[in-house]
Amino acid sequence: MDRRNTVQKELIYDAVMSYSGHPSAEDVYREISSRHSTISKATVYRNLSLLAEDGKIGRVESFANSETHYDHRTDKHYHGYCRKCGKIVDIDLSYDNRLAEKALPMEDGFSITSHELIFEGICKECREKEKKNGTEGIKNREESSDGICR
Amino acid sequence: MDRRNTVQKELIYDAVMSYSGHPSAEDVYREISSRHSTISKATVYRNLSLLAEDGKIGRVESFANSETHYDHRTDKHYHGYCRKCGKIVDIDLSYDNRLAEKALPMEDGFSITSHELIFEGICKECREKEKKNGTEGIKNREESSDGICR
DNA sequence: CTGATTGCAAAGGGTTTGCATTGGA
DNA sequence: TCCAATGCAAACCCTTTGCAATCAG
DSSP: OOOOOHHHHHHHHHHHHHHHHHHHHHHHHHHTTSSSOOHHHHHHHHHHHHHHTTTTTTTOOOBTTTOOOOEEEEEOOEEEEETTOEEEEEOOOOOTTTHHHHHHESSSEEEEEEEEEEEEHHHHHHHHHHHHHHHOOOOOOOGGGGGGGO | OOOOOHHHHHHHHHHHHOOSSSBHHHHHHHHHHHHHTTHHHHHHHHHHHHHHHHSSSSEOBBBBTTEEESSOOOOEEEEEEEETTEEEEEEEOOOOTTHHHEEEETTTTTTEEEEEEEEEEOOOOHHHHHHHHHHOOOOOOGGGGGGEEE
16 A cells, blocks of 8 residues: 555645644645645545654644644654643653653553643633633633634 | 532432443443433533533543543543553553643743643553454554443 | 545534423522 | 423534545556
8 A cells, every 4th residue: 555646645744844833634624725725625634644644744632522633743742732722832841751661550451652741721812812801611612713822 | 500419410420430440421321321211411421521520520531532531530640541442541650740840831821730641552452352363453443342442 | 557546425423502391409 | 480400303523434536656
């Protein structure tokens, strides 16, 4: 099952690499379809998976039932997750391989291969919004559809 | 918006507390509906959310687009996640509050409130299955529907 | 040529929601 | 009484899949 190069794959790769942040499949699709209007969402999903599998781009596993995000960085590092708008940010904390060695699964035979460390919090924009309208709710992810907090 | 006690809420709470492991909403629903056949899935989802919000039960945030799992433990601790069947296991590694202090968000104004550390790996049952039929695929989660690996 | 890749639309899973009804405080 | 909680079904979001057509190697 050898890989072939297609215009679409190229476009998708370029979109991720040039994206300042951590785009979701939807973000990549939106970005590309403005110019290449015939691209299909399925193609975007398929290629993001392939590219991540091949280590060409990074994948930020989804958290709390949100979307999967992709990353132009391919080195292991940690992420922060805004609990209001779902935005992903990079965290400056060196990746600690020894963590997996220290961890003892409490079930016989479970073997650890890697780890993910996610810092939950709130981003600047969402905190300011919270202050303004006194919103307390923890899931106003829809408020972010104005595009500001992404 | 004060909370009321209902038979259903009680049943759901009891199901989580007596479950050996980390049940999903589906697990809880299946467990209860065998006796209380009229309970609705929506009620299970709603109550699991309320109970977790009130800190009566724990919630294990979903990982890699799998289901959300719940926990009879309410103290902060880490989990392992089987990449083949999605099973959740407890990890014996003391919860490190200082991790959040050491982490520096690379975006201005992002404030961290907590963290999740997930150890990815493979459980005993899935490893043995892999050996047997030489399956290499990383997403045979359907194989677990036989109920063994949960 | 040949089979990997595409676009489309339909299906999938996990979860949430609208609404009339029920029932706890 | 009154509003939170229920059951049901439909809607929801994100993602995957089946299929015939296309296109890279």
